[in-house]
Amino acid sequence: MAMLTVENLEASYGAVRALHGISIEVAEGELVALLGVNGVGKSTTLKSIMGVLRPVKGTITFEGQEITNRSPEKIVKRGISLVPEGREIFGTLTVEENLRLGAYVGFKRDRYKADLEEMFELFPILKDRFHQAGGLLSGGEQQMLAIARALMGHPKLIMLDEPSLGLSPAMTDQIFRLIVTLKERGSTILLVEQNAERALEIVDRAYLLANGQIEHAGTAEEIKRKVDVASVYFGDQTDADSCEVSL
Amino acid sequence: MIDLEFVINTLSLGSLYALLALGLVLVYGILKLVNFAYGEYIMIAGYAIYLSATLLHAPWYLTLLIAVLAAVLVSYLTELIAFRPVRSQSPNALIVTSFAVSVFLQNVVLIMVSPRARPVQLPFFFSRTIEIAGATVPLRNLLVIAVTAVLLVALSLLMKKTVVGMAMRAAADKFTTTRLMGVPANLVISTAFVISGLLAGVASIFWVSRSASVDPLTGAAPLLIAFIAVVTGGMHSTLGAVVGGFVYGLVFNLLSVTLPASMISYRDAFMFALVVVFLLFRPAGIIKRGYTEERVG
Ligand SMILES: Nc1ncnc2c1ncn2[C@@H]1O[C@H](COP(=O)(O)OP(=O)(O)OP(=O)(O)O)[C@@H](O)[C@H]1O
Ligand SMILES: [Mg+2]
Numbered sequence: 001m002a003m004l005t006v007e008n009l010e011a012s013y014g015a016v017r018a019l020h021g022i023s024i025e026v027a028e029g030e031l032v033a034l035l036g037v038n039g040v041g042k043s044t045t046l047k048s049i050m051g052v053l054r055p056v057k058g059t060i061t062f063e064g065q066e067i068t069n070r071s072p073e074k075i076v077k078r079g080i081s082l083v084p085e086g087r088e089i090f091g092t093l094t095v096e097e098n099l100r101l102g103a104y105v106g107f108k109r110d111r112y113k114a115d116l117e118e119m120f121e122l123f124p125i126l127k128d129r130f131h132q133a134g135g136l137l138s139g140g141e142q143q144m145l146a147i148a149r150a151l152m153g154h155p156k157l158i159m160l161d162e163p164s165l166g167l168s169p170a171m172t173d174q175i176f177r178l179i180v181t182l183k184e185r186g187s188t189i190l191l192v193e194q195n196a197e198r199a200l201e202i203v204d205r206a207y208l209l210a211n212g213q214i215e216h217a218g219t220a221e222e223i224k225r226k227v228d229v230a231s232v233y234f235g236d237q238t239d240a241d242s243c244e245v246s247l
Numbered sequence: 248m249i250d251l252e253f254v255i256n257t258l259s260l261g262s263l264y265a266l267l268a269l270g271l272v273l274v275y276g277i278l279k280l281v282n283f284a285y286g287e288y289i290m291i292a293g294y295a296i297y298l299s300a301t302l303l304h305a306p307w308y309l310t311l312l313i314a315v316l317a318a319v320l321v322s323y324l325t326e327l328i329a330f331r332p333v334r335s336q337s338p339n340a341l342i343v344t345s346f347a348v349s350v351f352l353q354n355v356v357l358i359m360v361s362p363r364a365r366p367v368q369l370p371f372f373f374s375r376t377i378e379i380a381g382a383t384v385p386l387r388n389l390l391v392i393a394v395t396a397v398l399l400v401a402l403s404l405l406m407k408k409t410v411v412g413m414a415m416r417a418a419a420d421k422f423t424t425t426r427l428m429g430v431p432a433n434l435v436i437s438t439a440f441v442i443s444g445l446l447a448g449v450a451s452i453f454w455v456s457r458s459a460s461v462d463p464l465t466g467a468a469p470l471l472i473a474f475i476a477v478v479t480g481g482m483h484s485t486l487g488a489v490v491g492g493f494v495y496g497l498v499f500n501l502l503s504v505t506l507p508a509s510m511i512s513y514r515d516a517f518m519f520a521l522v523v524v525f526l527l528f529r530p531a532g533i534i535k536r537g538y539t540e541e542r543v544g
Contacts, residue, residue, distance in 0.1 A: 052423055076429035088424040090417040092484075097413050104410065105429030153429065 001064065003028045003188055004049070004080075004157055009058035011041075011048045018044040020212040021058065026157065026190050031183045033191045033199040035223075036209035042192040043085050045209070046159050050082045051075045063156070076105050081155030085162050085192075087146040091135025095126055095145055098134050102149030119148040122178065140171035147178065158182070159190040164198070176202060200224050252382040257500045258493075259388035262395035263453050265492030267469050268476035269402070270446030272488035276419035277439045279338060281474065283345040284325055286466025287352035288444050292318040292451035293367055293461030294356055300368045307370040315448035321352070322444025326437060334436075349466075357463045364462035367455045391453045398449065399489065402442070406485070411438055419483075479522055481532030490533050 002025040011019040019041045026032045034042050047053040049060055051072040060068045067075055090098050099119065103112055120127040123144040129137060134145060143163055150158055160179070164172040172195070180202050183189060193199040200206060206223045208216035216226050267289075274282045295317035299305040305313065329348050333340040375386040406412035411434070418425040418435045426432050454469055455461050472495065480491020498521060502514050510517075526532075 050427065052427070071432070072423070072426040073429050073431045076427060082427055084424060084427065088421055088427075090420050090424070092420050093413060093417055097417075100410065101413055101417055101425070101428045101430065104414070107410075149428075 002026060003030075003063060004190070005059075005061040006045070006049065007059045007061075009045065009048055009060065010056040011044050011053055012056050013044075013053075017056075018212055019048070019055075022209070022212070022214055024190075024207050024214070024217075026188060028156075028188050029183075029186060030205065031179070031189045031191065031203045033193055033196075033203040033206040033220075034209060035193055035196045035199060035206055037194065040209040041212040042209055043161055044212075046082055046161055046190070046192060049075075049159065050080065052082075076153065076155075079154075079156035080159065081150040081153055081157070082159045083146045083150045083161060083163060085165065087139075087142045089134040089137065089142045089145055089149075091133060093134055094131050095129045095134055095137070096131060098145055098149050099126070099152050102152035105153045115152055115154075119151065122151075122181070123148050140167050140174070143167065143171075143175060144178075151182075155187075157188045157190065159192070161192045162194060163191075164193065164195055172198070250382065251380055252384060253500065253504065255379070255382065255384050255388055255392075257497050259391045259496075260500060261493035261496030262391045263450060263492075264472055264476050264495045265489045266395055266398065266446050266450040267454075267473035268480065268488035268492040268495075269399075269485060270443040270450065271470075271473040272477045272482065272485060273415075273439045273446075274443045275477065275482060276485070277415065277422065277436060278330070278334070278341065280330070280341045280345060282443070283342070283470065284348035284352060285443065285447060285473065286468075286470030287349050288318040288322050288447035288466070289451040289454060289469050290356065290461065290463065290466035291321050291352065292448040293455040293465055294360060294365070296367050296369070296452070296455065297365045297461055298360075307368075310368070311370070311452055314452060315445060318448030318451060319441055319444035322440045322447065323437060325352075326440040330440075331433070331436075353463045353466075362463060364460040367459050367461050369452075369456045369459060373456050387453065387456055394449060394453075398446070402485070405442075411435075415439060475519070475522055479525065479532055481534035483531075484534050487532055487534035494533065 004024075004026040006022060006024045009019055009022040010017065022041070022045055024032070024034065024045070034045060036042055044053065048055045051067070051070050051074070054069060058068070059066055062075075062078055062080060065078075067078060090101070093101070099116065103115065125141055126145060126148055129141065134142065137145060147160070147163065163175050163179070167175065176198055179189065179191060183202075191199060191203060200220045200223060203220050205217070205219050207214050208223060208226075216223060218226070271282065271285050274280060274285070292314040295314040296310045299310045299313040303309075325348050329344050330341060333344050373385075373387040373390070376383050377386055377389070406416055414425055414428075414430040414435055415438060417428070418430070422432070425435065450469065455465065476491035476495045477488050478491070479494060480489070481487025499514070499518060502517055503511065506514060506517070
């Protein structure tokens with residue numbers, strides 16, 4: 001049985017309907033991608049799962065229990081963590097404080113130190129910047145902090161919203177390698193990406209979103225085969241490199 | 248002109264204004280709401296002193312304790328009953344609600360007590376004066392400095408060393424993201440209102456001691472001072488509020504000693520003009536954010 005099941009999810013911002021019935025599934029230990037161009041509703045899907053946005057229709061089930069319409073803090077407690085688009089680091093707080101808040105849910109004093117050491121191993125830069133304000137970190141460093149902050153809460157499912165957005169190619173490589181590492185460590189991951197080519201190299205399955213609907217779904221291989229048909233999604237303009245330039 | 252007496256008076260006025268400003272900015276930081284009912288928490292605390300002294304014949308320390316508790320309770324309850332239900336609506340709904348709460352509380356005391364001013368009995372030692380190096384200073388002025396210092400240290404420890412404090416600073420920066428850490432929104436907001444009420448209650452003791460009376464509109468002036476201090480100091484940090492409070496006290500006292508006697512009554516007008524000119528040149532206030540938000544995507 002799937003860990004996360006989203007059924008016929010509809011969401012809107014005021015009168016503007018953003019999602020028109022989306023169904024996705026993520027099984028335990030899977031790395032699944034949600035792909036699509038700007039504005040198709042990827043972030044909206046994650047925000048709805050997280051309870052930040054109230055769905056208009058549809059159900060969201062996590063570990064066999066319905067979590068539709070729960071508050072974000074309750075959903076985090078159940079074991080889902082979102083690394084938001086744009087990283088959303090607490091800029092006035094130090095790296096240490098950012099990580100401490102990440103550990104807020106289910107905090108256990110005895111494992112906290114060990115968790116920090118683990119994060120330092122995954123992201124050595126965080127050790128150097130431990131006492132610095134989060135807002136002073138570079139974009140890539142902030143992304144690592146955002147991921148580390150989410151991991152500190154021991155989520156069962158971690159959702160990453162465009163972790164490579166605005167990063168240099170080298171930093172993008174590093175983030176993608178990290179995602180693979182996380183999967184190998186047993187994390188269940190739902191990855192939102194515009195950089196479909198890169199994402200399809202590492203994921204098990206993928207959903208292709210267009211206009212608030214799932215257009216294609218399948219294993220990475222199956223989607224790649226469809227890519228040539230629907231090459232419109234994978235033009236160079238969604239490349240990380242061009243992202244850099246446009247900043 | 249600028250002697251020890253001036254320094255102490257400025258520090259005490261600045262302390263009082265810093266307390267006022269801090270209580271207002273704590274809630275603003277998190278809800279982005281200028282709470283117009285904030286002045287009423289101060290007014291209620293004044294009435295709590297009056298009522299506990301006249302009805303309960305409570306000793307002075309109890310009246311002060313009851314005053315602070317009353318402000319905390321009213322602040323907490325207004326959040327629970329009035330602000331919480333409209334929080335998810337538009338920001339305008341919150342502002343309108345805060346006006347409504349303000350008017351409601353004024354009318355409660357107006358109907359239940361009296362529209363006219365009531366005398367407030369303050370501790371006998373408040374009006375004592377003491378001599379320091381030739382300067383004659385009311386004890387009250389030294390007390391407000393000491394109490395403010397203690398509160399500032401305590402508050403800064405709370406914000407820096409406790410998880411709730413961290414969560415409050417985080418929420419002031421990014422509210423939704425703070426909830427994504429699993430921090431309950433209600434916890435953060437309630438805590439902000441409780442501390443805001445506490446500061447209003449303590450400030451009220453010193454505020455009403457100046458006129459030794461309280462009436463339903465007592466809250467208007469401290470609210471205005473707090474608001475100006477916060478805007479001048481910078482709305483994005485508690486430090487800004489404290490600095491704004493002290494600067495306000497300093498400028499006010501400077502005007503008091505430099506303006507000719509015939510113009511003293513226009514002191515507030517000068518004050519506002521200075522603030523407006525200052526904000527033209529530095530709209531973000533004295534203390535700006537320590538970093539700039541990077542725009543992504
Ligand atoms: N806060 C908002 N208010 C109103 N409309 C919004 C809001 N956020 C998103 N939308 C609209 O909802 C649709 C889906 O947006 P969403 O952010 O989910 O897209 P996305 O797939 O994440 O895009 P991107 O790759 O650019 O992040 C878009 O048409 C967008 O304009
Ligand atoms: Mg998005």
